[in-house]
Amino acid sequence: MPFALLKYALSREHPDDPHFRWKPDLKKTYDVIIIGAGGHGLAAAYHLAKDHGITNIAVLEKGWLAGGNTARNTTIVRANYLTPEGVAFYKESVELFRTLSNELDINVMYSERGHFTLAHTDAAMRTARWRAEVNKHMGVNSEVIDAAEVKRICPTMNVTDDARYPVLGALYHPPGAIARHDAVAWGYAKEAMKRGVEVHTQTEVKKILIENGRAIGVETNRGVIHGAKIMQAVAGSSSHVARMAGLKLPIKTIPLQACVSEPVKPILDQIVVSGSLHVYISQSARGEMVMGGATDAYGLYSSRSTLDFKESLMGHMLELFPFMGELRILRQWAGMADMTPDFSPVMGLTPVENYYIDAGWGTWGFKATPVCGKRMAECVATGRQPDLLKPFALSRFDTFDLVGEKGAASVGH
């Protein structure tokens, strides 16, 4: 028996490791200032500390820890994208997610369920084939299956012809998974703070200090702090924060609504998405049906919920899963989705020296948390755009070199 364990057992005290090691005071200077304590910012802080030995970091958060879109997504993780650039990026994220519970010493409840993208039209079947071929070429497990196979894997689904839009087949992606989103962010925060990173909530950035085209610090509601490098990761407020740094972004902020039913016993194992019907659904570990649809029809900075959303969602949902008629909605919410013209994120260097951006995460941000954190940390530490992030640079809009993921980013827009 290891001596430490024996000593611990015989000790009179059994001190528990504090989950979060908060530090109350802001220092005057940091090596890196990260704006936004959501999953992405915290993951970047963790990887800066662990992989690059940079621990003098402040993560500033206007609200509370992981209280924005990290807590508002529907927790789906997958890599079945359309472009080789997108597939390579999200594939690394899925690989990191698989070992994340061990890495962060917290149970993120990563659960591989299998992911259907249903097709109801010939056009959707063609896109499914396209995605399957790109996926297989990149080493991602995806295949096109017909309606009978969908029914065999997911017996609760209605694939008969007596629906308004019958299921013709699906893109099936067995590694598709769900995870506990709060735990992902908390795990990154806990491990980053253990390595010396400071997380300051209720700390709003009011101004970004720029000198000779170079970012040098931020003015907050708790005073001015200086940083050698500054990174923003503020989904939903990206345009607002970037404007403080003098940047104009290719982003429209549009609400994305979602809801969950009351919890029931396990009945739906898979994650089911239909781009044509604008719906997606999965059953959480707690038994709730987690449901969402397309983004709202127009831009808005408000998390209000609309009856239109629920009507359109339920109409299609009842055709796919008639048993849903027995369930009641438990709660509803919305998140602010930063939609880009090509449905791909914006990551890396900016025209402002020492200012790094992580934005444009629309409806695809949670699934990229580990890879984005890891690669943004690399970008900030080295000052160079990592190969994996090169296609997603802000400068792609200047060179008209977009990464079109509209066919795979989420449900129809």
Next chain:
Amino acid sequence: MKILNCPLNGPRNISEFVWGGEMKPMPDPATATDAQWTDFLFLEDNTAGEITEWWLHAPTNYWFIARRNTLTDEIIETMTYDAYLARQKANASGEAEPAAKPTTGGTETGATSA
């Protein structure tokens, strides 16, 4: 259902309309630089607050202008593109707003769409 007041068709359910995004002037195709096209095609003010924006009434394929607050979702007023241009011209020459009032904005029915 939220109601949007179309200058051509009157008050209609907002589901009949397609959002066209914030109003921004198009650069002259003959002289525009790449940077101007990037700005026009991709970059957005993405304003949190009052904006002037394009809307399309899809069934009649009619484009018009609305002023809306993107924090409160309040439609302040709607107007034809001509009315919008006339107002821009009047503002530019420092005169008061044109006497001809544009059609007023949307209203909401019932409490369900709050």
